[in-house]
Every structure is written in structure tokens, then in C-alpha cells.
Amino acid sequence: MRKGEQTREVIIQRAARLFNEQGYYGASLSDIMRATGLEKGGIYNHFGSKEELALEAFDYAVGLLNQRMRAAILAQPNTYNRLLALIEAFSRTATDPVLPGGCPIMNTIIEADDTQPALKERAHAELDRLFESIRYTLKLGVERGEMRPGINAQKLASLIIASIEGAIMLSRLYRDSSHIDAVVEHLKNHLEQTLRL
Numbered sequence: 150m151r152k153g154e155q156t157r158e159v160i161i162q163r164a165a166r167l168f169n170e171q172g173y174y175g176a177s178l179s180d181i182m183r184a185t186g187l188e189k190g191g192i193y194n195h196f197g198s199k200e201e202l203a204l205e206a207f208d209y210a211v212g213l214l215n216q217r218m219r220a221a222i223l224a225q226p227n228t229y230n231r232l233l234a235l236i237e238a239f240s241r242t243a244t245d246p247v248l249p250g251g252c253p254i255m256n257t258i259i260e261a262d263d264t265q266p267a268l269k270e271r272a273h274a275e276l277d278r279l280f281e282s283i284r285y286t287l288k289l290g291v292e293r294g295e296m297r298p299g300i301n302a303q304k305l306a307s308l309i310i311a312s313i314e315g316a317i318m319l320s321r322l323y324r325d326s327s328h329i330d331a332v333v334e335h336l337k338n339h340l341e342q343t344l345r346l
Contacts, residue, residue, distance in 0.1 A: 157195045160185050165206035169250035172260045173203050173268065204271055210253035211275050214239075217247060218282075228290030229344060235283065236336055240313050243320035243329035251321050254279070255314050280306045287344075296344045305343075312336060 163184040167176040178199065181192060196202040221238035225231040242252045250256060254275050261268035283306040290296030316332035319325075 153195070156187075156191075160187065160192060160195055160202065161205050161209050164202050165210040165253075166248050166250070168203055168206050169210055169246075169248045169253050169256055171250075172256065173199075173265060174260070200265065200267060203265070203268055207253060207257055207268060207271055210248050213247035214242070214253060217241070222286075228286050228293060228295045229340075232283070232286050232290070232340065232344075233337060235286070236309060236313065236333060239279075240316070240329050240333045242313075243317040244326050252314065252317050255317065276310070279310060283309055290344070295346070297346060300344065308339075309336060 160181075164176070164181055167180055167184050170176075171180065178189060178192070181199075181202070182188060185192065192202070196205070218235055218238045221234040222231045225234050246252065254272055257268055257272040258276070261272060280303075284302040287296065287300050287302040287305060291298050291300060312332045312335070313329070316329040319328035
């Protein structure tokens with residue numbers, strides 16, 4: 150990797166952490182300069198705008214989250230265990246986030262909802278991918294005879310994502326992991342009753 154590419158990667162990594170902790174609006178250009186050790190020109194030499202940097206930083210943050218979930222899923226022997234592994238890996242965001250500040254998808258959706266359409270669109274696309282991953286796992290589980298047929302995959306995906314994101318928020322707000330622990334236990338029990346053959 151050339152020096153310019155290395156510098157660009159460092160900017161993205163450090164900005165991702167900053168945006169995830171402080172938000173797009175909370176992280177000023179001065180904060181980004183301080184975090185990267187670069188002047189304004191050094192940053193804008195690699196990115197046309199703060200928004201362009203925010204989009205790349207978001208992609209980097211979500212890439213870390215996806216790597217965690219992918220590694221957990223691929224280590225499992227069947228689709229049911231893959232779904233449990235996805236829940237476990239995603240829920241770790243409450244106590245062991247890939248970047249300080251919590252879930253980059255939730256943080257970005259909340260902040261960018263009415264103010265940053267490009268960031269909102271990117272976060273929406275990531276959430277769609279997460280939904281699709283769960284729906285695909287459920288469909289595959291039924292096709293392979295590893296899960297009960299007749300599952301409403303969309304409803305179950307909504308239940309899983311909304312429960313985990315809500316529990317991440319509560320755990321972070323109260324600095325108490327019992328919220329995420331309770332949700333993960335509930336989801337596992339629910340899946341055991343509704344999906345297992």
C-alpha cells in the first residue's frame with residue numbers, strides 16, 4: 150500500500166471511531182484533524198467533503214461489524230446454529246462494540262434520519278442486508294430440513310433486529326448488560342420453540 154493510501158486508511162479508521170462516538174454533527178473538522186494529526190488540507194486532499202469521509206467511515210465501521218458476524222456464522226455446522234451465532238455476534242455490540250460508541254448502523258440511522266440523506270440511505274442499505282441475511286438463513290434452514298416450515302421470515306427478522314438494537318440502546322444507556330442478556334436469552338428460547346424440529 151502506498152503512503153497516500155495508508156494515510157487515507159488512517160483517516161477513515163480514526164474518523165469512523167470519532168463519528169461513532171460523537172456523531173456526524175458532534176465531530177467537528179477540528180476533532181477530525183486532532184484525531185488524525187493532519188491539517189484541513191491533508192484531509193481534503195483525500196476526501197472531497199466531510200460527508201464523503203463520513204460515508205467511507207460508515208462503510209469501514211459496518212465492515213468491522215459484518216466481519217464479526219460472518220466469522221461467527223461460518224464457524225457453525227447448520228443454519229439453526231448460524232442464526233444463534235448471528236444473534237450472539239450482533240448482541241456483543243452492547244458490551245464489546247467493534248468501535249467505541251455502540252452500533253454504527255443504529256447510531257447513523259438515528260442521527261442521519263432527517264439531516265443526512267446519503268448517510269441515511271447507506272445505513273438503510275446495511276439494515277436491509279442484515280434483514281436479508283436473517284431471511285436467507287431461515288429459508289435455507291427450512292429447505293435443508295433443519296428448521297420448521299411455515300416461518301414468517303420477515304416478522305422473525307424484525308423481532309430479532311428490533312430486540313437486539315433496543316437492548317443495545319438500553320444496555321449502553323444504563324451501563325447494564327442485563328438488558329442485552331435478557332433479550333438474547335428470550336430470543337434463543339423463542340427460536341427453540343418456533344424453529345427447532
